[in-house]
Amino acid sequence: MKSCAWLLSASALAFTSSGAAIAQTVPAPVGTATTAEAPGDSSQDIVVTALRRNDKLSQTPIAASVLSGADLANKGVVNIDALQFAVPSVVVNNFGQGLEFNIRGIGKAEHNSQTTTGVITYRDGVPTFPGYFQEEPYFDIANIQILRGPQGTSVGQNSTGGAVFANTNDPIIGGGSHGYLAASYGNYNDLNGQGAVNLPISDTFAARVAFSGERRDGFYHITGPGGAAYTGNNGSVRSIAGRISFLWKPTDRLSILSKTDLDYLDMGAYPADPFTNRSKTLTLAGGTVANPNYRDLFDITANMPQEARDKFVRTVLKIDYQFAGGVKFRSISGFQTGNTLYRADLDGTNATANVAATPTAPAQKNYIFFDTTTETQFSQEFNLISPDNQRFTWLVGAFGLWNTYFWLPPYQFVIDAPGAGQPLGTAAGQYTLQGRNPERSLAVFGQVGFKITPRLTVDLGGRYTASQSTNHVDINQNGLLLRDDQQIKSNNFSYKASLGWVIDPNNYLYGFVATGFRPGGINVPVGSGLATPPFQPEKVRSYEAGWKANFAGGRIHTTIDAFYNDYENFQVIVGYPTLPVFGFEINVPGTTKIYGFEAEADFKLGSFTFDAGINALHSELAQFYALDTRTGGSFAPCSPTTGPATATCLNLKGREQTYAPNLTFNLGASYEHRFASGDTLTPRVNFGHIAAQWATLFENAAQGDRLGERNILGAQVAFQHKSWTVTAYGTNLTDQHYVAALNSGLDFAGPPRQYGVKVLKTF
Template sequence: MALIWCGAAQAQQAVPEPDTSPALEEVVVTAERRTSNLQQTPIAAAVFSGEQLQNKGVTNIESLQFAAPSVTVQNSGMGNSFNIRGIGKTENSSSIGVGVITYRDGVAAFPAYLQNEPLYDIASLELLRGPQGTFAGQNATGGAVFITEKNPDLSDVGGYFTGQFGNYDQVRLQGALNVPVTDTLAVRLAFNTEQRDSFYNVVEGAPTAGDPGAVDNQSYRVSVLWQPTDALRVLFKTDYSKLDLGGYPTTPVGSTDGLFDIRTNGPFAAQDEMLRSVLNISYTFDNGIILRSISGYQDGSSLVDSDTDGTATLPFTSHIDVSQRLWSQEFNLISPDTGPLRWIVGAYYQDDLITFPEGGYITTQYLSSTVPLLVATTLVGRNPKTTAAVFGQVSYDLTDRLELQVGARFSRSTVENEAVSAIPALGLSITQDDRVVDEKVTGKVALNWTLDEDNFLYGFVATGYKAGGLNGPNILGVTPGAFEGEEVVDFEAGWKATMLDGRLRTQIGGYYNIYENFQVIIGDPTTPTITTISNVTGETKIYGLEASAQGRFGALGLDAGLSLSHSELGDFFAIDQRGSLTGGCDPDTGPASSNCVNVGGNAQTYAPEMTVNLGLEYDFAVAGGVLTPRVDYSHISETFGTIFANEARGDRLEPRNIVNAQLTFEPSGDAWKVQAYGTNVFDEEYIGAVKSGQRYAGPPRQYGVRITRSF
């Protein structure tokens, strides 16, 4: 940033004419249920347009970690471990909720499975850092992502078509068509398809089924906007996706093979199919008060077959066929933006059902690490969950420049397990029919000071909560029962500034989080041969600094982000299932032994001490148009995949340095655009995630050409 600043200053000294480049466009956020200027909103956030996401190589949630500070996403198959500031989700279990919730067009997306939906025809993406205990409620202890897809436009016929062709025989087609049917009714159609060969080479054995890692995706969207009056607005959207990712190949921790050289004797499949419908109705009364209703229905299924040992010798396999259905309804009543007092009240209800049908969950492995008896374990059942909440926020101008905000949310959640786990070959089974109810109040108190139109200071205390739940049935022991909800208290302060006549925009802030009841999967304290979801009993402390900037100086554009963080787990004695499983281990007192380890003082999982994002582009006027090279650099420092931070067992994930590049040519006065692109251009080989002793590879270098025609 210093070099860029000095370079820009020298260039301005060398050229006598003043910089007449326009100011940056205002960035707005809508996550607090009303539209507000990001630079005057007390929240740490990054906001991207659809074009910015494409320029940065962000095509899904996983790649978002290379575009924004404090973010890590570990893709280990059916679900992502999405964490912001080290808080979110580190265990791939449907029993554990997410801590970073994703909304699409105002509706909370699936929180367990079905995480690989592509980003296409996007209007904006808002990434909020820190607990969102007022508006997003439970499942937002680490933050939230609000994705808004492009809406129909009543003004004119328009759209675009993009063809992308890359290595690994990739073909990606994308487009949209906007049609105003009448003065009050418009329709927008959008689609995205992608085919790509696998990144992987089979060096021993052969898959018994499937093409591990090959991609064949299809997504379609229909949006309808009806606005008969200025007061009434009705927006309906339906998304359908059928994603075939071929499977999730892995290599064992400690393997000397390359990450893309696999050994296998098992089947591979990774198929997601999902449907989402959203109905957003808003009505503005004569006094300016807005009544809004957002209804959502989502239905999906996920099928995964995998070789769970990553070898061509052991016959360890997993077959998971799961379905998920999610209903949600939210009502908002929003005051006008005028006057010293502004308020929002709302209500929310969500009904989430995960189903494992007969034959839908079968894992084949040794009975335990100490008993080499090959068995198949089955699971059949349902996991119903509900959440009901009421919430509100009041903003009051104490003076012309000083504002007080107070928000709160009361949530009540229920979790049920209706399941049977069995080992048919041994004639063993265990049934569970349990229910747990959780209630919590979260919220935020903020004091905001507008120094002038270009400088905004804020400080707040916010709380977040992720509900507890139930451990599933386990054939090797008594079901451990319920685990508690996670709690976060966030103390935060920041300064947002706009400088140089609107050409440079900055954010800088600091936070201190107290994190309690972190949910982890470990060896059961009394029966270590089985696993249980437990809570870290000691307080985890996470604190740090974050800064970001966006600038435009004539032909030069830049954006940057930086986070510095420190984390320490609280005292907690636990058994690492990868080691000796003898004896017990009291979570509070231990005593410490070779297999009962105090993890206190270790870094929080997936909490890097430093992340850096830097993007640069420059517009060159050339014959016939504008040529724009762009480079994006991202650094994520080392992280640990488990609370045990055991490097010998593969817990340490090496730092990642990812460079994306793009060269765009736009002919003068034409609607065509041609782009040459590359992601991970130095082909860095890195472990994207570690789970159950297996390594998951991050994507290698991809490159190609993208041609867009707008109309």
Template sequence: MKTYALLLSASALAINWAGSAWAQTNKNEDAQMLETVTVTAQRRSENLMQTSISASVITGEQLSNKSVVKVDDLQFVAPQITINNFGQGINFNIRGIGKGEHNTATLSGVITYRDGTPTFPGYITEEPYYDIAAIEVLRGPQGTFVGQNATGGAVFVTTNNPNVGGSYDGYVMANVGTYGDVGAQGAVNIPISDTFAARVAAYVERRDPFYEVTNNGANYKGLSALQHVAGRLSLLWKPNDRWSILFKTDVGYLDNGGYAAGPYYNLCRNYTPATYIAANNNSTIVGSPYAIGCNSTTPNPQYTGDPLKFTANDTNKGLDKFTRSNLKIDYTLGDGTVIRSITSYQIGSTMYQTDLDGTDNGSLITYFDTATSSRRKNVLWYDRVNESIWTQEINIISPSDQRVTWVLGAFAQADRYNYPKPWSLVVDTPAGAVPHGDPLDGVPATPTQFKMQGSNPQAAWAVFGQIKSKLIWGLDAEFGFRWSTQRTKNDLDITQADSPIDPATHQPIPLLSRQSTKSYSFDYKAALNWTINENHYVYGFVATGYKPGGLNVPITAASQDTKTGTPPFGPERVMSYEAGYKGVWLDGHLRAQVDAYYNTYDHFQVSIGYPDYPTIFYEKNTTNSTIMYGYEAEFEAIFGNLSINAGLGWLHSSVGEFWTTDPRAPSVYNTTFGALPLPCDPVTGPNFQAYQAYYGAYGIADGWRSFDHLGNSTCHNLKGHPQSMAPSLTANIGVEYKFDIGGGDALTPRISYSHTGPQWATLFDNRNYGDRIGVRNLINAQLSWQHGEYIVTAYGTNLTDSHYVAAMNANLAWGGPPRQYGIRLLKVF
């Protein structure tokens, strides 16, 4: 609470001081006022301060001032946003809801729209921000207008349109910085005729990796530089006042270089490895597996204390490519009603390869093979996935100047993931072949491999609408709805380490996944709003959101059956209650947004151990609600030449009851009678009855009892645990002052601070396994000199050079960007 009070006091003090300074120094001046901020998420341009939406809006100019150049940076300029970036996979969460599972089966709960089109859900999100008009970050479920995959919120990115009737204008910007960072971007408007214009924009950047990686004591050669190239062509035709036809095509080649990471235990001074336990029926198991890991007195030989320093011995690569085309057609009827069509088609490809154990000398997380008792040294990952998306949306939008306004819409989407042949998704633990080295004990381990090929087609349809009516005394009521349906099916071939071998070809016989499933949802938003006057607005609403269900791949040969096999998982839903206040103060110099919310999060999709095979994962819905509530506050102020922005968010979350096995904890194997991990039922917990039956088949009535206490320590009830990727406190503040230095020139220093509280990477909340992601306190600063059409900016990010953990996945800790500084030149023409 002291931290919260300190941050609130600091923000209030800054605003009060700013107000006093403005009053003293600008009494006789026409002080600058805040500009009106608009949002377009509800399919029309609306004043943010008079809509029942919690949102942060960042203009194109503010992106540069606030050092926002990619999606990761949004979490440092707006409250309640958490982004965990582990390569091409990005977990984007708003108010603790979004994506907490690291797999393609679980869809994202925060969807990104670009120029009115929903984009790839969770991948290719590192598309750079250039030639941007505005970014709107909407908090809370957006089930009415956005639909599926917006349980946490939505991001609307709008790029600059051509200017019909304008001139040849635009900008060029170039930068150089540390880590060999060199970049350039620009855009130009091309007036072709009085009714037709084009705009061309481009972006390029090249940067060295941040990591200090070695391989057997030498510099590691498996990393390459980041190289991003992107471009956009926009065409706008307005033949008359009624028609507007806008076409945009974006292309991108996003080579992320080697986005690598080391194991979490590199950050532990002391560490004792986790091992699978090979035992016979007479063994006595002592101690709890949760006493191992970083809770140890044994010195760690691989300690670096730095998430950017580690070893590796397999290549790291990451390449995304995409093309996206949008066609937006508006026709305005005589009474002002707009009929709109938005059509899009996009193709993307992502390729990712990494050293999944993050070492060159064998993982300290040792996995014992029951036959050879040898430790497997490497875990390798490779995937290549293609995705194509077609969308079509139709809107009918009433005029905005009526007592009753409304929107009707229909939406359709076809989406296909394709894992090309042959076997383009592979997880492997090789048995000592070069360059992977020999196992630590010199005994070749049995190779284990998971491979997949095939496709996953999906389709979605929806109809939606909203009506808003002005009542009396400044009151208005609105109701919106959306009916959605989604279908998905698998056409996948899968081989696993235990797949049977074809005696004729000596190759594994694939397991087949040919299942399908459907999801349906009716979402709504009902709000009552009060416009007290033109400067003060109060709202309250209840809204819902929905994320579709999906399919699990087969776990055993028996699970290939579409009726009795591994079951699909269902949709998850959010019910949100929110009340807020928006106000403009001090004659338009101070703007504030404050809100509080309460969410019930039902059927949360989580990866758990399969009940009979806890070391193998499948997706399941929790049976009890997760409760989440919190508040947010945002302030913007401008007093003469002084500008301030600040945000604060607090969140509490509590997971509903369910049981699951932590896959990182040792499982029990019996070398006499075969391998049998202890089953863990999601509803009832440890399934000792299964063990009893297993041993009973061998005539050993009480053999299972020796594993009783171990089952209690590996099968966990997660009731009351906080939601993953949901820090309790987020805050940010930025201050700048413009000094007029004569001759029309200006010097503007800006400093900003952002705080993201500690969070948990998994629902198990186990510090010994690296689950706790620590505090992120980042300071950025810049100094800009404006001279006519030129602006020269010296900038620095993460000035304290904090080497923090930006994401956790598969026992690896990904480090966030270290301190960077450089210089940027902008010319506007």
């Protein structure tokens, strides 16, 4: 939902500081459907299941990264935020209640619930909430598959940037009782535990129970009004999550799998402070003066209580039935419902009054934000899938998703930002909202593959999507009551055509062209008499070519690919063209160009392993005019297509795409030393780099738009004795204090250095 320009996106104003909790600590058990090992090959050829088939990654026409449960533990990946330091091309800017997840610069750039995401995150085959509830921990994970580029002709929901599939461990029938228990303790009194157990019930039925819990003190030192101690929450974490799974296989042809997750995630708060606190000096009308508020990212001020809590439940039901001829029918159903509660010191200071700026002093603000929102989502997918081992293969599917946001009554969405000299609670300074926003997406899709020769395969796929978003919302804008009943429909046909060539068992070339789509949305009205047209869908056309190879008998795997994207109708919040004092979401005219290359490699040479990934990217906007309402000055009309260009109506042609750094790379290395007793000692080091990026299209560093580079170094040493493993770990070892996100003029910090010890017992 939208409000005035100076209150853009406050509903998602939050950022999490993830702890160094235990990720998945044991690899997926032998026999699960998420990994496979090539017989007679020492290389462990990875199998990708995200496309509803069991495809070898090394011979699939797609750019993808796959992390096993053990990989997650080795790289310190505990939630979706940490993926950006473990694989190339991924950038995450997290505000707690929502996040911008981008792959190759495409995904989501606006923190607004009505802006859907171009990178779909799946849990056990069903798409997760597209808006809130982003802090779900990774535990008892089998693998995570990150697919880059448009998706949708063979699976689930349509996407423009890519998709992430997080697959948890399934119960194993006939696998006996086995599992693990793990615990860790680190600085900030970070205590974490998790575990899982497989329960064989009969020769056709099994269950698995898993849990995760964490408590951690906050990272922040917060000073209250007048230098007094702050009595609110500084970001201390108290969370617990659990999962119960059941697998029933009454016959060889029928399999029924259900999984239910329960999460209660109390993140304490998402503290933040103004971006101006990063500067040692301030430029005011009276000249340059020392900044009295200059301080470290973790040394901030606040005067208002803060809260951040998510609770939700998700149930997944997957049914597979194989007909006599080998054709498989699959049904994947998902139901999710949750409530998010968030309270913030919206100005990020300990000021208790609103004071206008003077020639020698900046303005003081005392703003607050609060919301409690419920979201429900039901999704259903049906597939018919031909056998994999045929010259001609095919897949057809149907998909439906129904998602509703409930902004609870009475007006439980509150932005309180009074003017100078006005106290909190002044009607003229409040923006409140209640109501609901139901969204619907229906689609049919299909894909066929044909082996032109035993080594040359062509695949063709198509998808038709019909999306709809409706508002039934009451707004109280500065004492003016407004009603919003609007609807937008977005229909689209997207496609993919690929060609794959197995040159020999160790070399594979591929190329494809694909299109992706994400729907438009609704701008809420403002009390200006202005019409508020909806923003339109985004579309992307992607071209990609790649080479996948194995060397040294399968001990070295490499992937190199290049891509080029035409990105149309990028959705962005700027000043409304005819009256820029108000902020609205519009579409960037013309076509944004995004192109680059990627490379990934992993080596296993004796006891030494090494992995690396890199992405180099270039992006540029087409001609586009917009006014940056943050800088004040004239609010004359500014047409996105014609301008005219002035000191305030800026031509943004050639500017970079937001959240699209020109370089990301990751490195990891380990060495396993085996003692004569059979015990092992394995040190490992990881490094992830994300170059500087722009948080807005205006590229105004003076407004905090430039987010500096992120260089995260981690390391661990693991000693294994039989079924016991003790690991000393450290993350962000250089203790880089970096701005991880910018929202509403506030800087949100990434997590600082953390270290501790983990103990794992398998049984």
